[in-house]
Amino acid sequence: MSTDGKSPLPPMDWPDFQPGWVWLTGAGPGDPGLLTLHGLNALRQADVIVYDALVDERLLGWARTGALIEYAGKRGGKPSPKQRDISLRLVELARSGKRVLRLKGGDPFVFGRGGEEALSLVEAGVPFRIIPGVTAGVGGLAYAGIPVTHRDVNQSVTFLTGHDQNGLAPDRIDWDAIGRGSPVIVMYMAMKHLDQIAAKLIASGRNAAEPVAIVCNASLPDQQVLETTLSRAAADVAASGLTPPALVVVGGVVPLRQALDWRDGLADASVLDAIGRRTRDAG
Missing domain, CATH: 3.40.1010.10 (Tetrapyrrole methylase, N-terminal domain)
Incomplete structure (x- = not known):
């Protein structure tokens, strides 16, 4: 289908957009x-x-x-x-x-x-x-060189929102269960309450040194990525001056970015052994 002289889409039975829909x-x-x-x-x-x-x-x-x-x-x-x-x-x-x-x-x-x-x-x-x-929690992290799953790291991933409909830290999330049971956690809209969230996850038993990445403006030309740890995440974000929109990812997939940062041309096979050791240690 083509309109206004634009290049046509590839041949296919594209759906017609009906009035009133x-x-x-x-x-x-x-x-x-x-x-x-x-x-x-x-x-x-x-x-x-x-x-x-x-x-x-x-x-x-x-x-x-x-x-x-x-x-x-x-x-x-x-x-x-x-x-x-x-x-x-x-x-x-x-x-x-x-x-x-x-x-x-x-x-x-x-x-x-x-x-x-x-x-x-x-x-x-x-x-x-x-x-x-x-969705940003998959595609946006891919632009930062962070896979949400890797079979040597995790067989599950949890996606959650960092605030409720009132803008407060969500109180209906079982942080203890997520902290214990999810090897990788991807959070949307979590920067505002990152200090509280990190504290809850550490209290659930997560390693305070677990790797964390904050990805701002994911997939855009001005994308920024901050790598830190769970205990330092909130302070490092405050010091960096980063602002939303942002994704926060917690877990052993974060260090893989050091080998898979394709967008900034930093993909590097030489760090694979070190990444493997750090991933095992963080787990």
């Missing part, structure tokens, strides 16, 4: 190239694009000519539209006969409130489609 679409962790082909197809057909704060605005240049573009970003500590208002706006636009693309950073169903918006559409009788995206 909402497509909840993941834009990936930042790098526009991580948008899926279904997401690109959506951009090229949408009448209205309602996008989040973590969406790289370069993607909006791929929208069809004449599409209405609305910002609906939510950022902690800054004036933001209420989630209920965003959902109502999606319903309003769809009922007016628009093809509505709700473009969200990462994956809409991974700490993206896509489930809440989809349920609002169901309640209002608005038809919708889900287009998954590359």
